[in-house]
Amino acid sequence: MTQTYQEPLVTSHHASAPVIEMLDISITFGNVHALDQVSLRLYPGEVHALMGENGAGKSTLIKALTGVYSIDAGTITVGGQRHEFHSPSAAQAAGISTVYQEINLVPNLTVAENMLLGREPRRFGGIHVREMNRRAQQTLRALGLDIDPASVLGEHPIAVQQLVAIARAVDVDARVLILDEPTSSLDGDEVEKLFDVLRRLRADGVAIVFVSHFLDQIYEIADRMTILRNGTLIEERMVADTPRLELVQLMIGRELEELDRLGRGSGSVPDPSRVPVLEVVGLSRKGALEATDLSLYDGEVVGVAGLLGSGRTELARLLFGADSADHGEIAIRSTRRRLRSPRHAIDRKLAFTSEDRKAEGIVGDLTVADNMLLALQASRGWLRPIPQSVRTRLVQQYMEALNIRPADPQALMRNLSGGNQQKVLLARWLITDPHVLILDEPTRGIDIGAKAQIQSLVAELASKGMSVVFISAELEEVLRLSHRMVVMRDRRKIAELSNDDVRVGDLLRIIATEATDVEQEGSSDD
Amino acid sequence: MSTTVAESVTLWERVRTYSPPSRFLPVIVTFAVFLGMFGVGGVRYEGFAHPQVFLHVLHDNAFLIVLAVGLTFVILTGGIDLSVGSVVAMSTVIAAKTLELGWPPALAMLTVLIAGTLLGTIMGLLIHYLDIQPFIATLAGLFLARGITYLISVRSIPITDETFREIAYASIPLPGGHYTTWLVVVALSTVLIAAYVLARTRFGRTVYAIGGSESSAMLMGLRVALVKVGVYAISGFCAALGGLLFALYLLSGYSLHAVGMELEAIAAVVIGGTLLTGGRGYVVGSMIGVLVYGTIQTFINFDGTLSSWWTRIAIGVLLLVFVVIQRVATRGPR
Numbered sequence: 001m002t003q004t005y006q007e008p009l010v011t012s013h014h015a016s017a018p019v020i021e022m023l024d025i026s027i028t029f030g031n032v033h034a035l036d037q038v039s040l041r042l043y044p045g046e047v048h049a050l051m052g053e054n055g056a057g058k059s060t061l062i063k064a065l066t067g068v069y070s071i072d073a074g075t076i077t078v079g080g081q082r083h084e085f086h087s088p089s090a091a092q093a094a095g096i097s098t099v100y101q102e103i104n105l106v107p108n109l110t111v112a113e114n115m116l117l118g119r120e121p122r123r124f125g126g127i128h129v130r131e132m133n134r135r136a137q138q139t140l141r142a143l144g145l146d147i148d149p150a151s152v153l154g155e156h157p158i159a160v161q162q163l164v165a166i167a168r169a170v171d172v173d174a175r176v177l178i179l180d181e182p183t184s185s186l187d188g189d190e191v192e193k194l195f196d197v198l199r200r201l202r203a204d205g206v207a208i209v210f211v212s213h214f215l216d217q218i219y220e221i222a223d224r225m226t227i228l229r230n231g232t233l234i235e236e237r238m239v240a241d242t243p244r245l246e247l248v249q250l251m252i253g254r255e256l257e258e259l260d261r262l263g264r265g266s267g268s269v270p271d272p273s274r275v276p277v278l279e280v281v282g283l284s285r286k287g288a289l290e291a292t293d294l295s296l297y298d299g300e301v302v303g304v305a306g307l308l309g310s311g312r313t314e315l316a317r318l319l320f321g322a323d324s325a326d327h328g329e330i331a332i333r334s335t336r337r338r339l340r341s342p343r344h345a346i347d348r349k350l351a352f353t354s355e356d357r358k359a360e361g362i363v364g365d366l367t368v369a370d371n372m373l374l375a376l377q378a379s380r381g382w383l384r385p386i387p388q389s390v391r392t393r394l395v396q397q398y399m400e401a402l403n404i405r406p407a408d409p410q411a412l413m414r415n416l417s418g419g420n421q422q423k424v425l426l427a428r429w430l431i432t433d434p435h436v437l438i439l440d441e442p443t444r445g446i447d448i449g450a451k452a453q454i455q456s457l458v459a460e461l462a463s464k465g466m467s468v469v470f471i472s473a474e475l476e477e478v479l480r481l482s483h484r485m486v487v488m489r490d491r492r493k494i495a496e497l498s499n500d501d502v503r504v505g506d507l508l509r510i511i512a513t514e515a516t517d518v519e520q521e522g523s524s525d526d
Numbered sequence: 527m528s529t530t531v532a533e534s535v536t537l538w539e540r541v542r543t544y545s546p547p548s549r550f551l552p553v554i555v556t557f558a559v560f561l562g563m564f565g566v567g568g569v570r571y572e573g574f575a576h577p578q579v580f581l582h583v584l585h586d587n588a589f590l591i592v593l594a595v596g597l598t599f600v601i602l603t604g605g606i607d608l609s610v611g612s613v614v615a616m617s618t619v620i621a622a623k624t625l626e627l628g629w630p631p632a633l634a635m636l637t638v639l640i641a642g643t644l645l646g647t648i649m650g651l652l653i654h655y656l657d658i659q660p661f662i663a664t665l666a667g668l669f670l671a672r673g674i675t676y677l678i679s680v681r682s683i684p685i686t687d688e689t690f691r692e693i694a695y696a697s698i699p700l701p702g703g704h705y706t707t708w709l710v711v712v713a714l715s716t717v718l719i720a721a722y723v724l725a726r727t728r729f730g731r732t733v734y735a736i737g738g739s740e741s742s743a744m745l746m747g748l749r750v751a752l753v754k755v756g757v758y759a760i761s762g763f764c765a766a767l768g769g770l771l772f773a774l775y776l777l778s779g780y781s782l783h784a785v786g787m788e789l790e791a792i793a794a795v796v797i798g799g800t801l802l803t804g805g806r807g808y809v810v811g812s813m814i815g816v817l818v819y820g821t822i823q824t825f826i827n828f829d830g831t832l833s834s835w836w837t838r839i840a841i842g843v844l845l846l847v848f849v850v851i852q853r854v855a856t857r858g859p860r
């Protein structure tokens with residue numbers, strides 16, 4: 001085991017002792033060694049990144065610390081004393097505040113309640129609702145968020161829920177703040193706001209654990225990192241001393257060629273003589289999307305760029321019939337259709353992976369294989385079972401193509417790491433062999449190696465004739481894959497441009513400029 | 527009658543400003559149905575819309591209100607308690623038997639309440655720590671409580687204790703020449719206390735949180751174990767209290783009392799707008815649910831030509847209608 005410990009250099013608390021020290025922690029689930037003698041040291045006043053691929057054991061290590069899982073071997077010391085938490089509430093009481101990877105809030109209560117549940121301000125022995133809302137408002141404002149604290153949480157989009165979860169965690173006076181992929185559904189702006197808060201807390205001496213698959217974010221905020229691979233500790237490093245390439249190699253244990261192999265998408269101008277596979281005119285829904293036109297052609301990747309709340313997801317849901325449109329026409333191969341429900345869309349060979357995998361996709365108590373075959377089975381009708389040999393072949397094929405781990409088709413879905421669950425969802429739709437594939441944030445929470453795999457898979461599918469709508473908050477990714485790009489803002493399409501030498505800066509400029517300028521820019525690009 | 531309506535309107539206004547109204551839709555609908563029934567009854571039958579009739583409905587169903595309140599706690603967490611009817615029977619028999627043996631009335635009451643709470647707590651412990659399905663654990667509780675009742679006495683024991691009779695027969699004067707009973711006072715107090723606990727205490731909010739997502743509640747560091755066991759203890763306590771009211775109402779203890787009453791209570795809770803999957807609902811709704819049930823019975827009494835089985839049919843239809851309304855209401859905008 002290579003354990004090269006280094007003294008923390010960056011922090012002002014140079015000589016201080018670690019607040020938390022986890023030594024040789026091991027955890028097994030059945031025959032899966034989720035953690036094998038992993039150690040972690042947290043110092044006050046540092047941002048410590050936990051790095052590793054999907055399934056490396058990051059979330060498990062966090063849950064071992066906060067008492068969600070009990071450890072099989074190893075020791076945990078808190079403030080120099082041996083201490084093991086037996087429940088998340090015990091960890092919380094000891095000043096360890098955690099945002100878990102799957103947003104863990106209750107949808108049926110208000111935003112304020114979700115932020116303050118368990119420590120509500122009280123008056124005369126009862127909860128002081130007005131004071132609670134005021135305090136929640138104050139914390140949200142400090143994070144630069146404009147959310148009504150009295151609104152019901154479940155009515156908000158997933159990104160807002162993630163922000164509320166973060167707000168809940170930073171609101172307490174914690175010694176240790178743990179954030180497991182807090183930024184997976186956030187946009188650049190919100191990430192910046194979060195980082196401002198983290199910097200402030202770090203200056204106050206809080207020890208922060210930060211998990212993210214976005215390397216840019218790691219290099220921006222983290223001081224030190226612990227790298228895990230397959231449940232083992234690889235190394236503890238200073239971020240400043242570790243070049244990106246080396247970090248990626250440490251994480252995946254091999255050279256990363258796939259990203260290089262993947263060229264970037266080149267532009268394509270819709271040929272008016274071709275018949276679009278899917279064409280919408282004036283598609284709109286009140287409060288979700290203003291009248292939008294869009295044509296999709298075979299073999300083409302259309303990227304959708306835009307900030308959070310710009311109407312990206314709404315467009316996808318309307319295209320798929322998950323929400324019904326107020327106005328607009330949809331034609332599939334120039335035949336007019338009405339997509340009243342996802343079922344209709346599936347029958348017409350459309351597929352859609354939702355951004356909200358927890359609520360809309362995963363059946364935790366079914367096996368990975370069953371989860372993968374769900375959409376195919378549904379489209380065949382339940383009375384025509386898929387032959388066993390075909391099932392096995394399909395499942396095997398996609399487990400390999402997407403490198404799903406553990407490579408056991410009979411594993412229960414809920415036991416997979418977050419990123420691997422996302423891959424299974426993607427496989428579910430790829431198996432149906434759609435003509436149009438709508439991907440809403442397909443690479444969220446997916447590690448860098450798998451991301452490259454998914455991207456090359458998308459490129460390959462397009463080259464075989466599939467039409468892909470690719471929605472992502474990561475502009476680089478959109479640029480790399482798309483032939484054509486649609487830019488959304490304020491719930492409408494503000495530009496459509498072919499991908500000829502467009503740069504991230506260009507896209508950002510379009511998103512930021514006034515709508516009228518953009519119209520010209522969009523039409524003048526060819 | 528008019529005063530009651532005015533009061534609930536202001537209460538409703540207060541509640542309304544506190545959170546979005548869509549959550550209250552089922553309760554509003556139930557309340558509207560209740561008012562509608564009273565209106566129709568008032569037009570069809572002479573004397574139906576009299577405030578004293580309403581007070582009688584309250585009196586006749588006081589025990590059911592208390593039962594439904596306890597059950598609401600359990601159902602809000604996503605659980606169920608099937609034992610409440612049996613606990614009512616057990617409570618009447620314990621009360622009658624201990625009084626027959628000459629225990630002081632206060633001690634008899636205390637014994638009843640402790641027995642019910644204890645049974646509820648045991649079921650809660652089994653459900654939380656051994657992860658037994660609430661349906662199964664409380665089904666066992668149902669048989670157990672009924673069995674104990676038979677063990678104590680198979681025959682009906684009349685209650686002749688002076689204090690009990692006094693409480694049962696006392697009438698409390700109200701303005702306007704009306705009167706009510708201690709049963710009603712106890713039932714309404716239970717509703718008020720429970721509504722406060724659910725809306726304004728950490729315990730109460732944790733009940734809703736568990737109903738929303740138990741694993742989230744646990745990861746948020748809430749005291750899930752305490753609250754989960756607690757709701758069954760509360761339900762047991764309320765069932766015992768309901769049993770005491772039932773004993774006062776009939777002035778007897780009998781092992782065949784309250785057979786199937788748990789189902790009536792569950793129906794009332796559902797009609798009152800509480801989701802069986804947990805996380806949504808209000809005790810006030812459950813109370814109105816009971817009142818709807820009671821009003822249907824009164825309807826049939828006033829009519830005189832209808833068989834009492836129509837109560838069941840009406841409840842069945844209402845239950846279906848309300849489940850449909852809930853489905854539509856909770857589907858929401860997305």
Ligand SMILES: Nc1ncnc2c1ncn2[C@@H]1O[C@H](COP(=O)(O)OP(=O)(O)OP(=O)(O)O)[C@@H](O)[C@H]1O
Pocket residue numbers: 029030032033034052053054055056057058059060061101405406414415416417418419420445447
């Ligand atoms: N409750 C469980 N039962 C069985 N296996 C589990 C359980 N929880 C996690 N695992 C397994 O442990 C391994 C580590 O999972 P973990 O969630 O810690 O990964 P991770 O590093 O957080 O990945 P990601 O980046 O995808 O979130 C995975 O192989 C996962 O399948």
Ligand SMILES: [Mg+2]
Pocket residue numbers: 058059060101180417418419
């Ligand atoms: Mg994880």
